[in-house]
Amino acid sequence: MAETQLSKLHIAMFPWFAAGHMTPFLHISNELAARGHKITFLMPSKALPLLQNLNLHPNLISFHFLTVPHVSGLPPATETASDIPISLTPLLASAFDMTRPQVAEILCSACPDVVFYDFAYWVPEIAAPLRIKSVSFTVVSAASIAVIAYPGRRVTVDDPITEEELRKPPPGYPSSTVVLRGCREVRSLLFLSMPFGEGGITFHERLMTSYRNSNAIAIRTCEEIEGNFCSYLAKQFQKKLLLTGPLMAAPNKTTTTPTTSCLDEKWEKWLDQFEPKTVIFCAFGSQLTLEKDQLQELVLGIEQTRLPFLVALKPPTGSNSIEEALPEGFEERVRERGAVYGGWVQQPLILNHPSVGCFVSHCGFGSMWESLMSEPQIVLIPSLGDQILNARLLAQELQVGVEVKREEDGKFTSQSVREAIESVMLVEAAGVGEMVKKNHQKWNHVLTNPGFMDAYIHHFVNDLQNGWT
Numbered sequence: 001m002a003e004t005q006l007s008k009l010h011i012a013m014f015p016w017f018a019a020g021h022m023t024p025f026l027h028i029s030n031e032l033a034a035r036g037h038k039i040t041f042l043m044p045s046k047a048l049p050l051l052q053n054l055n056l057h058p059n060l061i062s063f064h065f066l067t068v069p070h071v072s073g074l075p076p077a078t079e080t081a082s083d084i085p086i087s088l089t090p091l092l093a094s095a096f097d098m099t100r101p102q103v104a105e106i107l108c109s110a111c112p113d114v115v116f117y118d119f120a121y122w123v124p125e126i127a128a129p130l131r132i133k134s135v136s137f138t139v140v141s142a143a144s145i146a147v148i149a150y151p152g153r154r155v156t157v158d159d160p161i162t163e164e165e166l167r168k169p170p171p172g173y174p175s176s177t178v179v180l181r182g183c184r185e186v187r188s189l190l191f192l193s194m195p196f197g198e199g200g201i202t203f204h205e206r207l208m209t210s211y212r213n214s215n216a217i218a219i220r221t222c223e224e225i226e227g228n229f230c231s232y233l234a235k236q237f238q239k240k241l242l243l244t245g246p247l248m249a250a251p252n253k254t255t256t257t258p259t260t261s262c263l264d265e266k267w268e269k270w271l272d273q274f275e276p277k278t279v280i281f282c283a284f285g286s287q288l289t290l291e292k293d294q295l296q297e298l299v300l301g302i303e304q305t306r307l308p309f310l311v312a313l314k315p316p317t318g319s320n321s322i323e324e325a326l327p328e329g330f331e332e333r334v335r336e337r338g339a340v341y342g343g344w345v346q347q348p349l350i351l352n353h354p355s356v357g358c359f360v361s362h363c364g365f366g367s368m369w370e371s372l373m374s375e376p377q378i379v380l381i382p383s384l385g386d387q388i389l390n391a392r393l394l395a396q397e398l399q400v401g402v403e404v405k406r407e408e409d410g411k412f413t414s415q416s417v418r419e420a421i422e423s424v425m426l427v428e429a430a431g432v433g434e435m436v437k438k439n440h441q442k443w444n445h446v447l448t449n450p451g452f453m454d455a456y457i458h459h460f461v462n463d464l465q466n467g468w469t
């Protein structure tokens with residue numbers, strides 16, 4: 001599709017220091033650079049190994065390293081969310097805020113046309129006097145912002161958001177299925193009232209200020225799947241919404257952007273030994289650490305399906321390695337057909353390996369798109385607030401996957417894991433499995449249709465070039 005012939009843009013990117021944020025910021029950078037726009041990408045140097053292979057246009061995308069100040073309570077040399085347990089992220093947010101003078105200096109000297117940011121709610125204060133437009137780029141679903149979209153409500157430590165408020169979505173919220181249920185799920189959003197960063201600003205206030213003070217809100221989503229939530233947000237914030245589309249390309253299928261690399265030989269060979277669409281792949285993103293008993297229930301449930309599997313998860317709380325936390329005798333029992341790995345694997349490439357037939361996912365937003373845009377059947381075990389809403393979007397609204405049942409106490413059991421996987425993988429359990437497969441294929445076809453992503457990026461760039469009010 002021909003781009004409007006306007007001058008090329010220079011865009012600065014400043015994502016929160018977490019893989020789930022930096023990665024989609026780099027994906028949009030790649031799409032923009034593929035169309036000739038120049039990118040200045042601000043990040044901590046420790047993120048380089050994660051990002052450098054994903055940079056498909058090093059001639060146009062330049063990385064600028066920020067020094068992450070030490071904050072008392074953080075382990076030495078902490079730079080990204082992957083370096084710490086989730087409980088320490090408010091301290092990392094303080095370190096993130098303390099990079100403000102460095103960010104100001106780079107914006108002042110690089111003088112981009114636009115700056116994209118997410119958690120750095122203070123960016124518009126730096127950018128506006130420099131006549132740089134600010135775009136608040138949301139890398140979580142529109143639904144998960146819509147459910148807390150109270151632009152006028154100042155949530156402070158002294159006036160926290162209550163369970164009562166969270167139990168019902170805001171007036172006019174456009175869905176009755178993409179909602180939180182029960183106390184445990186509602187409580188998963190109480191972190192919104194926690195101080196998150198310098199000056200004791202709460203997480204909710206940080207987000208609302210980000211949206212309020214931006215020139216536009218960009219979201220990594222598409223009308224076809226989240227149109228109702230996007231219209232709702234545009235109305236709530238009285239802002240222009242720019243949609244990037246899903247961004248994550250299934251290898252070799254969707255966009256003009258070339259793909260990154262090949263699957264590691266070790267996993268390629270390991271997966272090659274199994275029949276097509278039989279292997280269960282399980283990964284829970286970059287942040288989530290399970291409790292040891294939940295890790296054990298998970299792997300036992302997977303074992304009970306008798307299918308081959310590859311589980312790639314962080315070691316659980318209190319364990320130095322994932323191996324030491326496995327149930328007794330587990331490794332011997334599954335040696336021939338199961339691999340459990342405590343490190344990082346190339347998830348998008350694994351999902352596209354012909355042997356993989358089922359993806360057991362925490363439904364982080366990145367994984368949500370990757371699951372929709374690949375073929376394996378989808379089984380969901382969400383934990384955090386936005387993951388729960390993403391899972392409802394897939395399991396209830398689109399009906400493309402199944403969610404693992406949890407007990408009253410919020411825990412899942414090996415039995416519930418096994419049942420959910422079998423409901424989509426066993427031929428004899430045809431009902432649900434066939435239904436979600438058909439729906440998934442329909443959406444997969446829409447999202448991976450050649451031109452779908454290109455059309456989104458085309459409109460997105462046009463909006464950036466001439467859509468400002």
Ligand SMILES: O=c1ccn([C@@H]2O[C@H](COP(=O)(O)OP(=O)(O)O[C@H]3O[C@H](CO)[C@@H](O)[C@H](O)[C@H]3O)[C@@H](O)[C@H]2O)c(=O)[nH]1
Nearest residue numbers: 020139283285286287312344345346347348364365366367
């Ligand atoms: O071994 C692994 C594990 C993950 N990934 C990739 O890492 C990304 C993970 O992103 P996501 O699925 O969004 O999960 P999180 O890292 O958990 O993401 C955080 O950020 C998301 C927003 O992007 C939120 O939706 C989540 O709740 C939050 O935990 C995905 O692209 C995965 O393909 C790998 O390549 N290899």
